[in-house]
Amino acid sequence: MAENVLITAKRVVAIGGSAGSLDVIIRLLPGLDKQLGYAVIIVIHRRSQQDSLLGNILGTKTDWVVKEAEEKEPVIPGYVYLVPSDYHLLVEKDHTLSLDDSEKVNYSRPSIDVTFESAAETYRENLTAVLLSGANADGAAGMQRTKELGGICIVQNPLSAEVSYMPEQAIRQVAVDHIVDAEQLGKFINDLLKNG
Amino acid sequence: MEKNLHIQDDELQLLLNDVMQKYGYDFLGYSEASMKRRIDRLVSIDRFPSFAEFRHHLLSNEAYLQRFVEEITVNVTEMFRDPSFYRVLRKQVLPVLATHPFVRIWHAGCSTGEEVYSMAILLEEANLLHKSLLYATDINPGVLQKLQSGIFPIAQMRQYSENYIESGGTGDFSKYYTAKYNLAKFNESLNSKMIVSTHNLVSDRSFNEFQLIFCRNVLIYFDKPLQDKVLGLFDESLETLGFLALGAKEHLTFSPIGKNYQPVNGREKIWRKMY
Numbered sequence: 001m002a003e004n005v006l007i008t009a010k011r012v013v014a015i016g017g018s019a020g021s022l023d024v025i026i027r028l029l030p031g032l033d034k035q036l037g038y039a040v041i042i043v044i045h046r047r048s049q050q051d052s053l054l055g056n057i058l059g060t061k062t063d064w065v066v067k068e069a070e071e072k073e074p075v076i077p078g079y080v081y082l083v084p085s086d087y088h089l090l091v092e093k094d095h096t097l098s099l100d101d102s103e104k105v106n107y108s109r110p111s112i113d114v115t116f117e118s119a120a121e122t123y124r125e126n127l128t129a130v131l132l133s134g135a136n137a138d139g140a141a142g143m144q145r146t147k148e149l150g151g152i153c154i155v156q157n158p159l160s161a162e163v164s165y166m167p168e169q170a171i172r173q174v175a176v177d178h179i180v181d182a183e184q185l186g187k188f189i190n191d192l193l194k195n196g
Numbered sequence: 197m198e199k200n201l202h203i204q205d206d207e208l209q210l211l212l213n214d215v216m217q218k219y220g221y222d223f224l225g226y227s228e229a230s231m232k233r234r235i236d237r238l239v240s241i242d243r244f245p246s247f248a249e250f251r252h253h254l255l256s257n258e259a260y261l262q263r264f265v266e267e268i269t270v271n272v273t274e275m276f277r278d279p280s281f282y283r284v285l286r287k288q289v290l291p292v293l294a295t296h297p298f299v300r301i302w303h304a305g306c307s308t309g310e311e312v313y314s315m316a317i318l319l320e321e322a323n324l325l326h327k328s329l330l331y332a333t334d335i336n337p338g339v340l341q342k343l344q345s346g347i348f349p350i351a352q353m354r355q356y357s358e359n360y361i362e363s364g365g366t367g368d369f370s371k372y373y374t375a376k377y378n379l380a381k382f383n384e385s386l387n388s389k390m391i392v393s394t395h396n397l398v399s400d401r402s403f404n405e406f407q408l409i410f411c412r413n414v415l416i417y418f419d420k421p422l423q424d425k426v427l428g429l430f431d432e433s434l435e436t437l438g439f440l441a442l443g444a445k446e447h448l449t450f451s452p453i454g455k456n457y458q459p460v461n462g463r464e465k466i467w468r469k470m471y
C-alpha cells in the first residue's frame with residue numbers, strides 16, 4: 001500500500017494556541033523552511049464550523065501542504081496537520097496520527113496537552129513544542145512532558161501575546177527553553193532546526 | 197507541577213496480555229497512544245501508587261474488571277451528533293429502508309444509547325418504527341443499563357433539541373420525553389423496539405443480517421489491522437445494498453472492503469454495500 005512506502009517525519013514541530021494565536025500562526029507559517037524535513041502539527045482551540053476555513057487560510061500562504069489530520073495517517077515531512085475540532089489528536093509510536101473523542105481536557109477538545117504529551121512520547125528529543133497566546137492553562141502539562149522526554153519548549157513571549165495567560169502559565173510551571181517574541185518565532189524555529 | 201504516572205510500552209503490553217489471558221478481554225489491537233492515556237487516567241483517579249499495584253489489583257479482583265472496561269473505553273456520545281449526518285439519513289437512507297417489510301438496524305458500540313434513541317425518533321417520524329428493530333450493542337454492560345433506562349440528564353436536552361432541529365426534525369422535540377427533576381425519561385414506545393446486548397467487536401461474531409449498521413467513533417480507538425477485521429465483520433453482517441454509517445472522522449478509504457462500497461453522499465460517512 002502506498003502509505004507504507006512513504007518516509008515518515010523524523011522530527012516534529014507541534015504548535016498549540018488559543019485566543020489570539022491564529023494571527024501568530026498565519027504570520028509564522030510562511031517563514032518555516034520546508035527543506036528542513038520536519039512535519040508541523042497545529043492544535044488550536046476554535047469553533048467547529050471554522051475547520052475548513054482555517055485550512056484554506058493557511059494553505060494559501062505557504063508552500064507546505066496544509067491539511068486536516070486524518071485518522072491513522074502517517075506524519076510526512078513538509079506537511080502541516082491541523083487538528084480537527086471536537087477530537088483530540090494523538091501521535092502513535094509508528095508515526096501515524098490517531099483521533100480520540102474522549103472527555104475534554106482543560107475544557108478543551110482538542111486539547112494541546114493531549115497532543116503535546118503523546119507527540120513527546122513518540123518524538124522525544126525530536127519534538128519542538130511551541131505554545132502561543134491563549135486564555136487557558138492548556139499546554140503547560142504538555143510542555144512539562146516534552147521537557148521530561150528531552151524535547152525543546154518554546155513559548156511566545158507573553159508581552160507579545162494578545163492574551164498572555166497561556167504562555168505565562170507554561171513559563172510558571174515549566175522550565176521552558178526559549179521565550180520568543182511573536183515576530184521572531186518563524187526565524188527562531190528555522191535556526192533551531194537547522195542546527196539541531 | 198504535580199507528577200502523574202505514565203505507563204511505559206512494556207508495562208502496557210504486559211497489562212493487556214494479562215487481561216487477555218485472565219479475563220478474555222482483548223485490548224491488544226487498540227490504538228496505543230489513546231489506551232495509554234486511559235490507563236494513566238484511571239491509575240490517577242483510583243489513586244494507585246504504581247502500575248505494579250494497579251495491575252495486581254486488576255488481576256486479583258474480578259470486581260474491578262468492570263470498572264476497568266468502563267473507564268478505559270471512551271463513552272462520550274450525544275443525540276443527533278453531527279446533525280448533517282442525520283439529515284442525510286432522513287433524506288437518502290430512510291426512503292430505501294421504507295421499501296423493506298422489516299427493518300433491522302445494528303448500533304455497534306452504541307454507548308449509553310443517545311444514538312439509538314435518535315435513530316428511533318427518525319424512524320418514528322418516517323412512520324417506520326413499528327416495523328423496525330434496533331439492535332444496540334456495546335462491550336460495556338454499564339452503558340447498556342443506562343440505555344435501557346432511557347433516562348438522560350435534562351441539562352442536555354437544549355443542545356439535543358437544537359441538534360434535532362438541525363437534523364431536519366420539524367416536530368417538538370420535548371414530546372419524546374417526560375421531564376422529572378433534572379432528568380428526562382424518553383418514551384417507552386422508543387425503546388420498545390430496541391434489543392440490547394453486550395457484544396465485543398474484537399471477539400464476538402456476526403449475529404444477524406442488517407440493512408443499516410452504525411459504528412460511529414469506535415474504530416478510531418482501534419489500530420489498522422483491528423479496524424479492517426471489524427469492518428470485515430460488518431461486511432458479513434450487512435445485506436447487499438445495505439448501509440454502513442461511520443463516525444465523522446472514520447472512513448473506508450484504505451480498507452479491503454472499501455472497493456465494494458459506494459459513498460451515499462460526498463460529505464457524510466455513510467456507504468452503501470454494492471456487492
Ligand SMILES: C[S@@+](CC[C@H](N)C(=O)[O-])C[C@H]1O[C@@H](n2cnc3c(N)ncnc32)[C@H](O)[C@@H]1O
Binds near residue numbers: 311333334395443
Ligand atoms: C465514543 S463511544 C461512541 C458512541 C456512539 N456510537 C457515538 O458515536 O456517539 C465508543 C463506544 O464503543 C464501545 N467499544 C469500545 N470497544 C468496543 C468493542 N471492542 N466492542 C464493542 N464496543 C466497544 C465503548 O464502550 C463506547 O461505548
